[in-house]
Amino acid sequence: MQHPCPQTTSLDPILVERIRTSRLLGADPTLVMHGGGNTSAKGEVVDLLGRSRQVIWVKGSGWDLASMEAAGLPALDLEQLRELRALEQLSDEDMVREIRRCLFDPQSPTPSVETLLHAFLPHRFIDHSHADAVLALSNRVGGEQLCREIFGDRVAYLPFVMPGFPLAKAVAEAVEAQPDVEGVLLHQHGLFTFGDSGEESLARHLDLVGLAAAYYQTEHDAVLAATAVASLHAQDVVPILRGTFAEYGHFVFDTRADGWILAALEKDGVEQLMQSAPLTPDHSLRTKNQPCWIACGGRMEGLAQAGDSFAGVAQQAIARFVEDYRAYFERGCAARGQRIALDPMPRVFYVPGYGLIGVGETVKAAAIAADLAEHTLLTKVGSRSLGAYEGLAELDLFDMEYWSLEQAKLGKTSPQELAGQVAVITGGGGAIGEGVARVLLDAGAAVALLDIDEELLAAAAARLGGQTLAVIADVSNEQSMGEAMEAVCARFGGIDIVVPNAGLAHVASLETLQMKDWQRLIAVNQTGVFLTIQTAARVMRKQGMGGSVVLMSSKNVAAPGANFGAYSASKAAAQQLARVAALELAEQGIHVNMVCPDAVFRNGANPSGLWAEVGPDRARSRGLNPEELENFYQQRNLLKVPVSAQDVGRAVLFFAARRTPTTGAMLPVDGGVPGAFPR
Ligand SMILES: [Zn+2]
Structure with a gap:
């Protein structure tokens, strides 16, 4: 016998079996989805005073069966729970309070509202699902008759009763009247099965669901086999x-x-x-x-x-x-x-x-x-x-x-600042793009990263987490950007925040700058910004919900650098485009602002691709070794600080959240560079 609180000692073998078989039940989405269904097991434990106690482990709310762990199966005092059956009635609020009172560890998640149903039954292991196949049979005119034909008296049948105390009592009485049943079918709700072992309860569950599925398998498969093509974008x-x-x-x-x-x-x-x-x-x-x-x-x-x-x-x-x-x-x-x-x-x-x-x-x-x-x-x-x-x-x-x-849950949680908002970030595979994405994700936004580099994009999206949409796109190509916005709309529903961030740099004097490098920078830094704003604004207009464009501008716009002509000129053009966008999109409630960072070398472990490319040349043009460059930029600003991608992200968040009625503004994020003060 083990202590009931799983974190204090090694796990009880019954609990281990329950965790394993809960995951098996949860692994099949035709049985349970997204926190649906629940499981339990009963055993004996020794409390801190050395007394033997009857215990039931029941799935806690907020836990998914598919990813079950010990913490998701809180232990309750079974005898105390069973004493409640003597009551005539028990409100839902009182029931939840009583269930929580019976927890061995008061820090546990609240056990399922079906806890009493599990507790009142005598069986060691119980599995419950809302299996599609069972509901397909029971939810129809004559459904109970149909179920009786298929399952016979392997299960007890109950009409719909709201989950809670009355259902728990009704199920217990039904099973006491038919003690040999393998489970209970709750009409228009789902299936419970029982067993002496987790294996037995689960096997019965899968068998009954399989019988139901076989009953209309051909028709079901025919629906899946049919196909048609979309006519709408x-x-x-x-x-x-x-x-x-x-x-x-x-x-x-x-x-x-x-x-x-x-x-x-x-x-x-x-x-x-x-x-x-x-x-x-x-x-x-x-x-x-x-x-x-x-x-x-x-x-x-x-x-x-x-x-x-x-x-x-x-x-x-x-x-x-x-x-x-x-x-x-x-x-x-x-x-x-x-x-x-x-x-x-x-x-x-x-x-x-x-x-x-x-x-x-x-x-x-x-x-x-x-x-x-x-x-x-x-x-x-x-x-x-x-x-x-x-x-x-x-x-x-x-x-x-x-x-x-x-x-009772309503109004208890306050949503995050960008909850439900969709942000599109170009150059999303780069250091600044990823840093901005992290800040917007943390503020609750859904984030789509666009980048032309598949590898960088996949790596950034993986670091940011599974809900980030990664779209391979070329900002300088009209068709590619149209397709990217289509993918964002299909995945998240629309666009609220746009961060034209993709950018290239190149070091060359005007006399030595080659045409192909000039055109390469114009295509991404200027045409790319134009196409990003154009394709996103068309979606935002259809929504009619306002929004925010935050251009990744540069300190270089206010204070250009020698041997950096293509970059400085194309960034200045982009900034002018953003100002025009501020004029044109204001009537739709879309704010357009600019963030002007200086010298962001990395985002955590992710080095800036732009600096990797131009750093050595920039260092040479300043008479420095490449490794001295980062410190050079830090020492030249008034605050003597490095500028991080997260710093840039926080500036983007300020504008993206539309905290102030500001449009057409630029915000330096450079530690203070007097030559680049906005004026
Ligand atoms: Zn249920």
Whole structure:
């Protein structure tokens, strides 16, 4: 027997088995996704006073089964939990408090709201999922009959009951009446299985789900095998939808446009089918109860060029969605009492000819909504021949979406300054680009890095983390930049912040400067800035949400250097372009400002490519050894400080967050160079 708090001693073998089999259950997205489902195990431990105690380990909220560890399976006093069964009623708030009181380690995450269900059952191991295949059978007219045909009396059957104390009691009673069952099927919710070992409980779970899946496998596979091609571009669809959310803040939009999704959306009757209730009420917290369906008379051909007519149809569809949602909220409040209204905007769009889109406050939330929408589409369309789909009744869904435990979380966390905003950084593989990206990511933005160098780009994106979008793009090529903005719109939904940062340098006197080097610098430093602002501004105009352009200018614009003509002239031209952009884009609420750094040699371990190229020549032209150069720049500024990529990033953040009504301004980040004081 082991101490209940896993961090103090080696782990109990039962807990080890539970961690291992929880991961196996969590590894299959058709069983559980994104924190869905839960598991438990029961054992015995010795407390600090040497007493033997009955314990249950239950999945903690915020943990994913797929990446389960000991800390995600907090230990609770099983006997105390079971004493609660004597109560007639227990509110959700009291239940959560009692569950927390029974934790051996009060620092643990709050165990699942289904903890009492796990505790009241006698079995050592319990697995719970919202498996697509089980829901495909149970969520339809005659669903229980169908399930009985397939599973027989291997499981007990229960109608939908809201998770919490009443469900825990109902499940315990059902299993006591049929002690030989391998599990319980909760209609329109999911499946529980039990076992003496983790292996047995999981094997039963997989077997029952497999039987359900086999029942409509051919139809399901046919949906996946079909394919169609998109007729709409992300830039003509998503920024327009995103703009309609403006009064509720910034949201990330995640597109899924696989061939089977496009084909499924074209099928007859699918619109009506997808307007039905979610597969399991858990989903309504992520996807709302209904998606927003946007179709132009069912025929999408030719719309790629007709952005305006898509906007008209989209606005109508969203207005109807909002109206319906508000009416549903009023009906729910009339039946259940007043609640705090959530925003009335959709979390899932289905757009025939384009794909499906998940919407969320963060990149992760948008991905979850999109994943759930994908599974819902496949499950509903892939099991149509089993009979009419029947989801939960509206009030049951309202109870889940407006659950007191969920309502209590509202307003408890303050969003990050750039939450839901999308930033595009060119030259993203370079030292300054990566430094800026780090600062914007830390402020909550979704970040797309553009760079022409595949290797540098991949390395920077890997260091920044998995949610960074890396797009290979040539800033001097119109088509390449159009495609890059298309990729950003498909991945994140639009653009709020643009940092034209890609830049080249070259050391040569005007008399020796070769034409090819002059043109190379003009192409990237000048034309590149023009194309970046142009292609991004077109997307921002469609959104109509304002935004921010922060040009990576240079100390050299105010104080040019000899033998640096191509750089100084092209950077000055870029700065003039930014000023013109400030004039032209102000009416749309887009701020355009300039950050003027001096001599950023590296971002942490990532050396500046620009300085690697020109450093030796610059050092020579100043009569220095290359290794003396960094110190030279530090000593020539008033504050005698090195300038880091993070420093530049913080200046970009100041403008990007639009903290002040400032546009057309330049901010030096150079430690103070009197010759470059803005005037
Ligand atoms: Zn559940």
